[in-house]
Amino acid sequence: MGNAGESWDESILSQWHQAKEEPVGVNDKGEPTYLFRSTVEDNRVRRVDGKLGLIATVNVKRTREKRKTKLYEAKPLHKGSPPSTAASAPSLLRPFDPNDFNFNKANPKETIGELCVDGEKHPVLLNVSPIFEGHILVVPWSQKCLPQYLTREALTVALEFSMASSRDDFKVMFNSSGAWASVNHLHFHGMYVSGVCPSGLPIETAPTASLIATLPLSLPPAPSVTVSASVLQYPSSPIVFTVDGEAVSRDVRDGLVDVVWGLVELLVAEDCPFNLTMSLRRDGRGRIYFIPRRPQVISTVPPFRSPDGDDDPDGPGILRMAVCECSGVPILYSEEAFEQLTEAHFRQMAEEDISIEAALREKLCEGLVRLMGTRGADKGG
Numbered sequence: 001m002g003n004a005g006e007s008w009d010e011s012i013l014s015q016w017h018q019a020k021e022e023p024v025g026v027n028d029k030g031e032p033t034y035l036f037r038s039t040v041e042d043n044r045v046r047r048v049d050g051k052l053g054l055i056a057t058v059n060v061k062r063t064r065e066k067r068k069t070k071l072y073e074a075k076p077l078h079k080g081s082p083p084s085t086a087a088s089a090p091s092l093l094r095p096f097d098p099n100d101f102n103f104n105k106a107n108p109k110e111t112i113g114e115l116c117v118d119g120e121k122h123p124v125l126l127n128v129s130p131i132f133e134g135h136i137l138v139v140p141w142s143q144k145c146l147p148q149y150l151t152r153e154a155l156t157v158a159l160e161f162s163m164a165s166s167r168d169d170f171k172v173m174f175n176s177s178g179a180w181a182s183v184n185h186l187h188f189h190g191m192y193v194s195g196v197c198p199s200g201l202p203i204e205t206a207p208t209a210s211l212i213a214t215l216p217l218s219l220p221p222a223p224s225v226t227v228s229a230s231v232l233q234y235p236s237s238p239i240v241f242t243v244d245g246e247a248v249s250r251d252v253r254d255g256l257v258d259v260v261w262g263l264v265e266l267l268v269a270e271d272c273p274f275n276l277t278m279s280l281r282r283d284g285r286g287r288i289y290f291i292p293r294r295p296q297v298i299s300t301v302p303p304f305r306s307p308d309g310d311d312d313p314d315g316p317g318i319l320r321m322a323v324c325e326c327s328g329v330p331i332l333y334s335e336e337a338f339e340q341l342t343e344a345h346f347r348q349m350a351e352e353d354i355s356i357e358a359a360l361r362e363k364l365c366e367g368l369v370r371l372m373g374t375r376g377a378d379k380g381g
Contacts, residue, residue: 008164009134012124013192015112016134019126024109035109037129038062045196048330050343052235053202056330057131058338066129069101069182092271094177094184096147102185103139112136117160131324131331132191134170139187146186148177150276152261158188159253162280169194171201171279173323178273178295180322189323202328203277203289206234212365213372217255218245225252225284227259229368235350236326237361238291239263239368245284252284255375260288262371266364267292272356275323291326292364293354301349304337321354 020039023032038061048054096102103125110128114121115138123142127135140146140157162172173189175181193201212229225245232238241260245252267274272292280286304319319341324331330346332338 007166009167009170009192011113012136012165012190013134016126016136019109019112024107035107035126035128037065037067040130040133040135040195043196044335044338046338048341048343048346052328052343052346053199053205054328054330054341054343054346055197055202056332056338056341057196058332058335059131060335062129062131063333067101092177092268092273093149094147096145096184098145101183102145103137103142103183103187104145104185115157115161115164117157122157127189127191130191131329132193133195134190134192136190137187138190139185141186148175148181148184148186150174150176150264152257152264154186155261155264156253156257158276158278159257159280161188161190162278162286163248163253163282165190166281167192168279168281169197169200171277171327173278173327174276175323176273176275179275179291179293180296180320193329197329201277203232203234203238203326204279204287206232206238208240209233209237212239212368215259215372215375217243217252217259218249222249222251223247223284227256229259229263229372231361231365232289235347236291236293236354236356238289238326239364240290241288243280243284243286243288247284248280248282259372259375263290263364263368266367270360270363272360275326277323277327289327291323291354292356292361293321293326294356296320296322297353299349299353301345301352304341304345304349319349321349326350326354 020036024035025033027033038059042061043057043059045055045057048056106125110126111123112126113124115124122138122140125137125139127137138157138161140154158172169192171191171193208230210231214226214228217225217227223246228242230240232240243256273295274293275291278288299319318333319330319337330341332341
């Protein structure tokens with residue numbers, strides 16, 4: 001991808017900025033039109049006082065101009081209802097609907113390249129309503145019209161997407177169905193976050209609350225690589241896989257996929273939605289954050305509740321707790337909400353709208369212990 005001698009990051013960012021600046025046509029008034037519906041230069045950003053280091057953003061133009069996509073009904077849930085039995089909770093697997101927006105309907109000029117994984121090519125698209133600089137999408141097997149449902153093969157694509165970059169500020173993100181995925185067409189977000197988060201995403205600075213298990217992903221004489229699973233001391237208690245080693249070979253990658261996929265299977269068995277953030281480099285450093293969660297709801301926490309469920313930038317606004325928000329970057333839909341957000345609001349929404357029941361979290365952790373113990377035994381650990 002890109003010119004000879006040009007890195008993945010250089011290619012992505014040069015094409016991204018070129019697309020942002022070059023007109024693609026004119027409107028009825030004779031004014032130039034662009035692929036991008038909004039730009040990151042329109043973002044307002046502020047650090048929210050508190051221990052979490054939250055970074056709030058608002059972009060009213062993005063709210064107004066982004067594509068309108070079909071989100072299934074999201075209702076407030078009774079706190080005692082587990083995700084698998086909540087009346088308004090959809091299955092993690094929703095059938096692909098060709099009548100809804102999907103990325104095959106996007107302007108062909110939005111495609112800027114391909115990501116090659118194990119001999120298969122996956123289109124790389126601009127996100128024309130970007131949140132961060134270099135905001136792109138990878139749409140695995142786009143023409144197969146797969147729904148937003150994480151498979152083992154798609155997880156492999158996500159890891160390779162993350163490892164294509166050599167920059168520590170490049171993050172790959174995923175919202176499952178039921179976790180505010182706005183397009184039911186399999187896709188991953190990729191973005192360079194340092195322009196908004198100079199020290200990384202707030203979730204990346206969270207301390208470990210408890211270690212679940214550690215597993216070697218390689219055996220001598222291969223370079224040493226291990227993965228550990230932990231619970232973070234952070235709202236909604238995310239589970240993080242930490243990779244520590246010298247290099248990620250294909251065998252190591254596949255071993256890591258086995259471990260992470262084990263957690264996905266546990267979540268699928270419970271029909272539990274999740275958000276996913278990863279930052280994994282080819283040199284063997286990185287983390288993969290999972291936020292198991294309650295099904296998406298329109299928050300009832302003032303001032304972020306919106307009785308009509310809309311994104312009116314001139315109204316009260318809402319805060320959808322999707323992957324960026326769960327990672328510590330709340331994206332507000334109005335200037336009013338942007339100014340009023342506090343850490344206490346965030347913690348309340350995490351507790352009431354996201355956090356799963358303690359029994360389910362314990363069940364997931366116990367499942368990971370068994371899984372990683374089995375993998376370790378298989379490797380002679």
